[in-house]
Amino acid sequence: MIASIRGRNLLSLDELSDTAILEVLDTAELFVEVNQRTIKKVPALKGRVVASLFFEESTRTRLSFETAAKRLSADVLSLAVASSSVKKGESLRDTIATIDALGIDAVVMRHSSSGAAHQVGGYVPHVRVINAGDGLHQHPTQGLLDVFTVRQVLAERAHAKGSETGKELFAGLHVLIVGDIRHSRVARSDIAAYSALGAEVRLAAPGTLRPASLQDWPVSVADDFDDALQWADVVGVLRLQRERGTGSFVPSLAEFTQTFGLTTERARRLRPSTIVMHPGPMNRGVEIDSAVADSPAAVIERQVSNGVPIRMATLYLSVTGSAEEASS
């Protein structure tokens, strides 16, 4: 287990200890304050160069990362993949070598293939690699911002600062993750983060949208979705990944909504204190009803806002720290 991401790549939350996760959360808390200032900028990464390589389209995550890098005063190199040499058949290794030759400190990358960020980490060991989503594998910063958001909300209710609570608010916390687990990198990162911090994670999904094997996963599977909703302190609704052919895994979207959608009717079963989350972009009316997404229980916009300080913390720790520091 990695005890700190200082000076290290962030590829998967599977390999991070609770200490490493808390360090990111506590650092992000400092950056929340920066984002509330009139001048939203600190010189932490001044003179550093962060390359943003999105081999798979994403507006939200890309904007969030680039905003985070800029608020740390880093220079951002942004590769527009759609118009790049990648389309002309250039290999991942060559693309990275080319960007690396321009002189970079970190690369933030998203790719449709699981493990692509690991591979890049091997090609450019002197560059810090931040995984912004790889295939069905991991989306570490989403997992981090999700636990950050939960801690923030719970700490506010307890009139405390999140960083003062460490991981205690997660002890025995009931987290229900629902929907397309099989194709979800968000689910894999969320499960790792919540369970590392001591929460109890339960999954609800149609049989076809569960992973082929849940052996070794620190989760249980809900027998009944409606009962699980009453059990949950946090409900993480996943996006139904229609672009990954999920359509053939369920008979119809209507049936999915009927059985595993967080509909307005079903949301009435939630306790008033339950937090509803969604990583976006939402298929309103499919996995979540508009009325639920816009209800006070939902913290979806707060997740988006927290994306920036979490990514600032990730970049800051990964780029400025040295590995020696981390291991000492």
Add this chain to the structure above:
Amino acid sequence: MTLLLRQGLVVGPTSTRVADVLVSEGRIVDVADTIDPPRGAREIDVRGCWVGPGFVDLHTHLREPGREAAETIESGARAGAVGGYCALVAMPNTEPALDNVALVSYVLDKGAQTPLDIAVAGAISQGREGRHLAPLAEMAALGVRLFTDDGTGVQDPSLMRRALEYARPLGVRLAQHCEDESLAAGGSMNEGVVSSRLGLVGRPALAEELMVLRDIELVRLTGGAVHFLHLSTARSIAMVAAARREGLDVTCEVAPHHLTLDETACAGFDAAFKVHPPLRTALDVAALRQALRDGLLDAVATDHAPHSPELKDRAFDEAPAGMLGLEHAAALTHEALRGDGADADPVRFFDVMSRGPARVAQLRARDARVRHSAHGGDVVAGEDANLTVFDPRERWSVSRDQMHSRARNTPYDGRSLVGRVTTTIAKGQLVVHEGKLV
């Protein structure tokens, strides 16, 4: 050329003994406790080494024609010789596929220019597309004894049935790559615990086992003969062993990588570990090793699959499947044969490296219409001189930069192995001496 192998452990079909072996003019001319060296004979000291019939690989992708950047018949033969092979069966999934007399002849003719015997497995279906039978009888007349659409299996059970019915009177055997594509489609590693964690789409064991089951039943129906290529699961082996006990004409091979690597090797997302069928669970590996020691396998076959680096550098799910095999298969088989602390059985070793595969490929002296020299025979006077000397004590480590293959896609880079081929005598010629090409 006259060669005298001195004081090696000569591995017979049932026992071993220390002896000298004299080779001259393409034949073994004498095997005795000691032989006085004839004039001009080259003496090779092979004390402590195993001397047996030259290795035969049932499953080599030589890539020619079509993908010569990855391998050629010539470079593949060199890699094979270093690995101790005297005969290779070239797989037909070239570009274009080896599905007609002209292309088979092309490979046979090129193969004849190498020091080894290069046999050909022809395609079962035209273009390996799984729709229409290829001209099996015409290719059989050229000496082709194995047919396969390897790379994929014959998906359509009706076509497979026709192929078995058609092949039976020709005296040839169909070899099947067992994976049901509708179950395996889109997958890039074994489906299970590891694939679920890594977010890689899986190829379930069932995809293989279902086709093994189907083809056993088709053999029962047609009276045909099937060779199961690169079996990778415990259940597949159990089904084939049971079918054989019933008297059905089925044979099988496993690949060295399925005996020595499991699915956890994929955790680093290095496509060097991507292969079809995929690396399975540790339990499967253990079952395959046990089957090897118990003599349930006809052959260890390499599935030597060279790929150029730019293809293997792709992301795991986008990279082609396959890994090199020829140059380390013997050492890996040796490793798999060794039990807990026990020594490997040299008789079993040559059974799976030479005798078994030669029988399946019909390359033995007694097989009718042998086009090549005879392989897999006993080390006795009168046999064709195809001999491999293996030193079971030598330690070495694999380096991807020191392969004789044109490609470098070995999953064993840096792995320390025990046992190495020191001498290969193919068609009476000394091809490899002290581990190096002559």
